[in-house]
Amino acid sequence: MMNMESADNLDDVNATAKCELNDSSKTLNLHDEFICSEILPRLPVKSLIRFKSVSKSWYSCITSSKFAKKQLNFSSSSAHQFILPNIETVGIRLLPYDEQNNLKTPVEINVPDDSRFDKEPYLIDIEVVGVCNGLLCLCFKKEGLVVYKNYECSAEGWFFSIWNPASHQYCEISNPDSLIFGSGNWFGYVPSIDDYKIFVSFISNKHGNDIDYYVYSLRRKTWKLLSVLDKVLSGKELLTYNIEVVDDTLYWSPCSISNDERLTKHIVGLNLVTEQVKLFSWMDWLSAYGDTNFFVINGFLSLYCSSYVDDDNQRDYKPVSDVWTLKQNDDWSSWEKKFSVHHGGMYLALFTPTRKFLVNREFLFNMTQFKLIDATKDAEEQSQGEACLLADRTIGCGGGLYVESLIWPYSTIKSAEEEEDSQV
Amino acid sequence: MASSSSSSLSRVVVKSSDNNLFVVNKKVASQSQLLKQCIDNMEEKGTNDVILIPLSNVTSNILTLVLEYCEKHADFADDDNNNQELKQWDHEFLKKFDYATLNSLTMAADYMVTKSLLNLCCQFIADSIKDLTVQQIRQIFDIKNDFTPQEEADIKNENAWAFR
Numbered sequence: 001m002m003n004m005e006s007a008d009n010l011d012d013v014n015a016t017a018k019c020e021l022n023d024s025s026k027t028l029n030l031h032d033e034f035i036c037s038e039i040l041p042r043l044p045v046k047s048l049i050r051f052k053s054v055s056k057s058w059y060s061c062i063t064s065s066k067f068a069k070k071q072l073n074f075s076s077s078s079a080h081q082f083i084l085p086n087i088e089t090v091g092i093r094l095l096p097y098d099e100q101n102n103l104k105t106p107v108e109i110n111v112p113d114d115s116r117f118d119k120e121p122y123l124i125d126i127e128v129v130g131v132c133n134g135l136l137c138l139c140f141k142k143e144g145l146v147v148y149k150n151y152e153c154s155a156e157g158w159f160f161s162i163w164n165p166a167s168h169q170y171c172e173i174s175n176p177d178s179l180i181f182g183s184g185n186w187f188g189y190v191p192s193i194d195d196y197k198i199f200v201s202f203i204s205n206k207h208g209n210d211i212d213y214y215v216y217s218l219r220r221k222t223w224k225l226l227s228v229l230d231k232v233l234s235g236k237e238l239l240t241y242n243i244e245v246v247d248d249t250l251y252w253s254p255c256s257i258s259n260d261e262r263l264t265k266h267i268v269g270l271n272l273v274t275e276q277v278k279l280f281s282w283m284d285w286l287s288a289y290g291d292t293n294f295f296v297i298n299g300f301l302s303l304y305c306s307s308y309v310d311d312d313n314q315r316d317y318k319p320v321s322d323v324w325t326l327k328q329n330d331d332w333s334s335w336e337k338k339f340s341v342h343h344g345g346m347y348l349a350l351f352t353p354t355r356k357f358l359v360n361r362e363f364l365f366n367m368t369q370f371k372l373i374d375a376t377k378d379a380e381e382q383s384q385g386e387a388c389l390l391a392d393r394t395i396g397c398g399g400g401l402y403v404e405s406l407i408w409p410y411s412t413i414k415s416a417e418e419e420e421d422s423q424v
Numbered sequence: 425m426a427s428s429s430s431s432s433l434s435r436v437v438v439k440s441s442d443n444n445l446f447v448v449n450k451k452v453a454s455q456s457q458l459l460k461q462c463i464d465n466m467e468e469k470g471t472n473d474v475i476l477i478p479l480s481n482v483t484s485n486i487l488t489l490v491l492e493y494c495e496k497h498a499d500f501a502d503d504d505n506n507n508q509e510l511k512q513w514d515h516e517f518l519k520k521f522d523y524a525t526l527n528s529l530t531m532a533a534d535y536m537v538t539k540s541l542l543n544l545c546c547q548f549i550a551d552s553i554k555d556l557t558v559q560q561i562r563q564i565f566d567i568k569n570d571f572t573p574q575e576e577a578d579i580k581n582e583n584a585w586a587f588r
Contacts, residue, residue: 026522026523026524026563026564027523027524027527027563027564027565027566028523028526028527028549028564028565028566029527029565029566030527030530030531030565034534035565038534038542038546039546039549039550039553040550042546042547042550042551043550043553043554044554046586047553047554047555047586049583049586050557050558050583050586050587051558051561052579052583053558053571053576053579053580054558054561054562054565054567054569055562055567055568055569055570055571056570056571057570058567059571059579168583168585
């Protein structure tokens with residue numbers, strides 16, 4: 001680059017620029033529209049909530065659902081933390097990591113006070129049903145009431161809630177009428193109907209089955225009994241904790257409560273929009289593995305498949321797991337082995353859509369070690385990130401990749417703060 | 425320098441709003457989608473003349489900065505490994521400007537469709553305002569508070585935690 005007619009006097013040039021900018025070097029004269037679409041979505045949620053009081057135009061920008069989605073996109077591109085339940089404190093912890101896959105010191109975050117916490121019996125367990133777009137779906141369980149088979153539990157024994165930790169919004173969800181103990185469940189977003197759903201199985205004897213399946217719509221705020229599953233499942237199959245969604249369809253491999261080993265294993269696909277159910281046969285190649293986990297990679301349904309080391313006393317994982325991917329969602333024969341995860345025998349906890357796998361193992365006495373395995377790299381380099389050691393063995397159920405967002409599907413519902421204020 | 429087309433230009437001349445001319449190497453100019461589009465159009469027409477691209481919205485001191493950015497990024501265009509060095513350079517590059525320059529640079533990046541510079545400027549602005557108070561925000565963006573005192577108090581009370 002060369003300036004052919006270099007400015008005779010640089011001050012003149014500066015003067016021109018300043019003139020354009022209303023003679024001020026302390027103001028940014030950007031249009032409201034530009035600020036709303038290009039600057040504000042890059043801000044953290046806390047700043048945005050504060051900046052709602054800047055002006056009416058900023059308020060309407062920040063509170064629009066379109067803006068929440070745009071902010072989510074920016075926030076997701078720099079997502080670098082997992083959320084995990086902490087059973088010991090019945091709380092939640094954030095586990096951040098950096099670009100070199102080093103895990104950082106976990107941060108405990110306080111779950112908002114729920115009106116049901118103080119009533120006896122007391123909470124004993126917290127489960128992260130799902131983490132999606134900055135929203136957490138939590139399931140709390142209370143002492144003495146969560147007994148699996150003896151039905152010594154009541155509808156008060158457990159409950160769900162939705163929580164956005166970044167925006168401090170929290171909402172309690174009431175259980176479907178008098179149903180008892182749910183097990184195995186899913187929470188997530190269904191893009192085609194712009195709704196968030198919770199999918200749960202309940203032990204019940206209300207409808208002639210042992211198990212009932214319910215879907216909760218956050219948009220409609222109602223539970224719906226899914227009797228369509230009765231026809232294909234025997235009414236004795238609980239959901240698992242390992243359910244994934246691809247193109248509006250949930251996939252899982254149900255587990256039987258009848259302990260009847262003869263029941264054939266299969267995979268269920270439930271379309272959340274059309275409520276159509278498909279059954280898929282258990283693939284032959286899966287017999288080479290002892291344990292499988294569904295997950296989604298780049299929008300493709302995938303299976304994380306592990307084998308055990310044969311040992312009479314202990315069942316340890318082999319140090320490498322394989323990842324299989326369904327190349328075409330409509331062709332069940334298109335499963336293909338894609339890559340291997342070199343975890344050194346550790347257990348899969350969570351994963352990211354970018355081929356990173358959070359694994360853990362018990363360490364020494366009462367410790368848990370976490371590592372982040374980066375499967376985009378060569379075998380030797382996959383586990384180079386620094387591990388994180390937690391001084392407890394209280395690894396709870398569920399969790400996921402967390403991003404800060406302003407998303408709140410109940411736009412008409414008051415925030416937790418407002419509710420607190422109105423109670424005072 | 426890569427030249428793929430049969431009729432290919434190696435340089436273009438860019439004219440600032442205050443009528444200064446800048447000779448810009450094609451690879452550097454291609455960092456701006458606006459300039460790249462002009463070059464592509466001319467090459468399709470098969471011209472071998474040096475083309476002049478007038479930028480009526482960009483002053484020469486701002487254009488100098490945009491071209492300095494494009495030049496640096498053109499150097500790194502084929503080289504992913506130096507990512508970290510380039511990030512460092514980007515940061516140092518923006519750090520030295522006052523709001524007026526940053527404002528003009530952002531508008532120029534938008535106008536010249538230099539996406540990475542636009543992202544860089546916007547992220548820089550976002551990072552530098554995120555911890556400010558509402559009053560400071562109104563000053564920097566020259567925004568008039570159009571809430572009534574009651575309305576403003578209500579919004580603050582609803583979200584008191586965000587003001588701590």
